[in-house]
Amino acid sequence: MSELHLMVTITDRKLTKKFTRFYQSQGIDIMLTTSGRGTAVSDVLDYLGLEASEKTVFFSFVTGERWKPIRQGLQKKLNIDIPGTGVTFLVPLSSVGGKNTLFFLTAGQEFEKGEESVLQDTKYELLVTIADQGSTDVIMDAARSAHAPGGTIIHAKGTGMERAEQFLGFSLGMEKEMIFMVVKRGDKNPIMKAIMEQARLAHAIVFSLPVTGTAGMRLLEADAEG
Numbered sequence: 001m002s003e004l005h006l007m008v009t010i011t012d013r014k015l016t017k018k019f020t021r022f023y024q025s026q027g028i029d030i031m032l033t034t035s036g037r038g039t040a041v042s043d044v045l046d047y048l049g050l051e052a053s054e055k056t057v058f059f060s061f062v063t064g065e066r067w068k069p070i071r072q073g074l075q076k077k078l079n080i081d082i083p084g085t086g087v088t089f090l091v092p093l094s095s096v097g098g099k100n101t102l103f104f105l106t107a108g109q110e111f112e113k114g115e116e117s118v119l120q121d122t123k124y125e126l127l128v129t130i131a132d133q134g135s136t137d138v139i140m141d142a143a144r145s146a147h148a149p150g151g152t153i154i155h156a157k158g159t160g161m162e163r164a165e166q167f168l169g170f171s172l173g174m175e176k177e178m179i180f181m182v183v184k185r186g187d188k189n190p191i192m193k194a195i196m197e198q199a200r201l202a203h204a205i206v207f208s209l210p211v212t213g214t215a216g217m218r219l220l221e222a223d224a225e226g
């Protein structure tokens with residue numbers, strides 16, 4: 001049985017072609033690419049290099065077996081552990097809507113569907129905040145009060161927002177901002193609590209997803225261990 005993951009890569013926009021060519025050389029043909037903007041403050045720039053500059057965000061799908069050589073290539077060929085290059089992380093998919101979709105996402109990769117398994121504790125989690133457009137500063141100020149690292153912002157348009165008041169008690173605008181932060185598992189709850197308490201006027205929705213693999217965060221991990 002194989003595991004299927006959403007692989008997310010955040011890098012400086014000027015490195016877009018370099019990362020695209022690398023992933024294609026690894027047989028990763030199904031990619032979604034969008035633009036983002038970094039928010040990291042000075043105390044994390046030396047680690048991740050995700051300062052407030054224009055970013056490219058890649059979304060693609062990899063099996064657990066395919067991830068091993070990809071991670072090695074990211075480290076050795078693209079030098080992703082060097083500050084300023086970027087970060088890549090995995091989020092496990094627990095289910096996919098239909099066999100045809102599964103075949104499409106895993107094109108060129110060996111994959112055997114099996115029963116869903118319970119995830120073991122993970123070191124990092126992906127914290128996702130969806131808020132009204134123009135709320136980034138409020139969200140990040142709240143998150144940093146709980147010692148969050150920088151994030152990456154993606155502008156998006158929401159659908160079905162008219163149903164938000166029924167379930168959430170407030171209305172949501174169509175224009176949204178999505179803020180992605182990779183945080184240590186132990187820091188997740190304080191950061192989420194800070195956002196929910198301090199950014200209420202931003203009408204923020206916050207959730208987290210387990211991250212089962214990373215590349216480009218080695219220096220941050222080494223500093224924490226030291």
